[in-house]
Amino acid sequence: MTRLQNRATGGRRRASHSMESVLTEAVALLDEAGAPALTFRALAQRLGGGVASIYWYVDSKEELLDRATDHVIGAVLADVERLPGSDDPIDDLRAMAVTLFDAIVDRPWLGAYFMRNTEAQSNSLRLYERLGQQTLRLDLTAHQRFHAVSAIVGVVVGSAVDMGQEPPAEILDGAVSREEFLGRFAQAWRELDPEEYPFVHEIVDEFDGHDDVDQFRSALELTLTGLRLQAGTRP
Amino acid sequence: MTRLQNRATGGRRRASHSMESVLTEAVALLDEAGAPALTFRALAQRLGGGVASIYWYVDSKEELLDRATDHVIGAVLADVERLPGSDDPIDDLRAMAVTLFDAIVDRPWLGAYFMRNTEAQSNSLRLYERLGQQTLRLDLTAHQRFHAVSAIVGVVVGSAVDMGQEPPAEILDGAVSREEFLGRFAQAWRELDPEEYPFVHEIVDEFDGHDDVDQFRSALELTLTGLRLQAGTRP
DNA sequence: GCGTCGTATCGAACGTTGTTCTATCGTAGC
DNA sequence: GCTACGATAGAACAACGTTCGATACGACGC
Secondary structure: OOEEOOHHHOOOEEOOOOHHHHHHHHHHHHHHHOHHHOOHHHHHHHHOOOOOOHHHHOOOHHHHHHHHHHHHHHHHHHHHHOOOOOOOHHHHHHHHHHHHHHHHHHOOOHHHHOOOOOOOOHHHHHHHHHHHHHHOOOOOOHHHHHHHHHHHHHHHHHHHHHHHOOOOOOOOOOOOOHHHHHHHHHHHHHOOOOOOOHHHHHHHHHHOOOOHHHHHHHHHHHHHHHHHHHHOOOO | OOEEOOHHHOOOEEOOOOHHHHHHHHHHHHHHHOHHHOOHHHHHHHHOOOOOOHHHHOOOHHHHHHHHHHHHHHHHHHHHHOOOOOOOHHHHHHHHHHHHHHHHHHOOOHHHHOOOOOOOOHHHHHHHHHHHHHHOOOOOOHHHHHHHHHHHHHHHHHHHHHHHOOOOOOOOOOOOOHHHHHHHHHHHHHOOOOOOOHHHHHHHHHHOOOOHHHHHHHHHHHHHHHHHHHHOOOO
C-alpha cells in the first residue's frame, strides 16, 4: 500500500497505516518492554511514518492505551467464550477469572489499564457481562450480583497490579533473576526482630520463591467460597 | 530558618527545607490535585526554593513517591494500632482493612503507590505485619496465612485502584457531579440490547449511584467468610 | 581574622515526552 | 485538469524528570 513519491528528492516513502496496524504495533511495543516503551515516537518509527500521523487514528495517548487494551481483551473474551461451561456457575466463574488472569500474566501491562474506561473498551464490557451472566444462575439479589462481579474483578485486578509493576531494571536486563530478587527481600525480612515481626517471620519461607498464580488462585478461592455460601448452593 | 543573603544584588532569599517539610508539601500537592500535580517544579515553588534542592533529600521521583506514601501510611498504621481489638481475629481483620480503605478513600492517589516497594516503605511493612498477626490467631498453615493476608490486601488494592483513577476532568472542575457521570454511563448501558446484555440490565440500577465503600465492604466480606470457613472457626 | 571543608541551595541546561500547527501528498469524483 | 478530502509528516511547543556547576552558609582548625 505504500507508494513512492518525490523520486527527485531522494525517494522518501509515505507510510500508509490502519487502525489495525497501529494497535497491533502498539501492543507489540507494550509486550516487548512494558508500558514505558509505548511512546508516540517509538510507535511512529515502527510504523515507518511520522509522529503526528498516529493522531489521525487516536486523539490522545489515553485513547491509544484504551484501544490497545480493548484490542487484546478481545482475544481474552474469545477465550472465555470458548470455555466449555459446566453445571456449576461458580466453577465457570473461576474458569473465566483464571483465563483473564492468565492473560494478564502474559501481558503484565494489562493490569494497569484493564477496566479503566468501559466507554472506549467495548470488549471489557462484554467480558464483564459474561462474568455477570454466571451470577444470574445463582440465587442472589441484583445488589449481590453486582457486588459479586465487582469482587471477582477486584481480586483479579488486585493481584494483577501486584505483578504489573515494572521490575526494578536489574531484573529486566537479566542481572538478577526473580528468585534472587525475592530472596534478597526474604533475607532482609529474616533479619528483622522476631519479637516485633512474628508474622513476617512466620511466612518468610512462603514468600521466598512464591508463585503469583498460586497467590491469585487462593485469593480467588476465598471470594468464591464466600460467594457460594451467600448463594446457598452446595459445592 | 531562612536567611538573607546578597543584599546588594536584590536580597534574594535562600530556602531552608527538611525531609519533613518536603514530604508534607508533597503530600499536600497529592491531596489537592492528585498524582499528576506532584511535579518537582510545583513542589519547589511551594517550598520557596529551587528545583534541584529537592534532589538533596531524594534521589528520584520514585523515591519521593515512596517516601510520601510511607509518610501517610504512618498515620494509617497509628489508626490501626489504636483500634480496640476483639476476641474475633476476623472482626479485627475487617476493622483494619476498613481503616486502610477509608484512608485511601480520603487520598485516592494512595491506591496506586501503596505496597509498591516495601524496601523504602517501612510503615507499609509494619501494617502488613499487623494484619498478619491476626491470622496467627487463626487455625491455619503458614501457607494459608500468607495467602490470606495477600488476599485481603488484594481486595483493598483492587477496590482502591478502581477509585484511584483520575476522574475525567469534567468531574474535577465540578462541571458534572459524580452522580451525573455515573448516570450517563448507566443510561448508555440501558440502551444496550437486553438480549445480548442481560446482566448489565439486571444491575444497571445498582450501578447507578452506587457507593464505592459498599462495594468494597461486600468484596471484603466475601473473602472474610471464605477465610472463616477455611479456619473452621464459628462466626 | 582567614582558609577549608561538608552541608545545603539554586539557576540553567539537557533529553524525552505528549501534543499542536501547518504544509503537503495521493486518490476519487466531477 | 481541477477540486475536495482522506491521510501523512516535519517542525515546533510546553512540561516533565534529571544533571551540572556554581555558590552560599556554618563550623572547625589555626
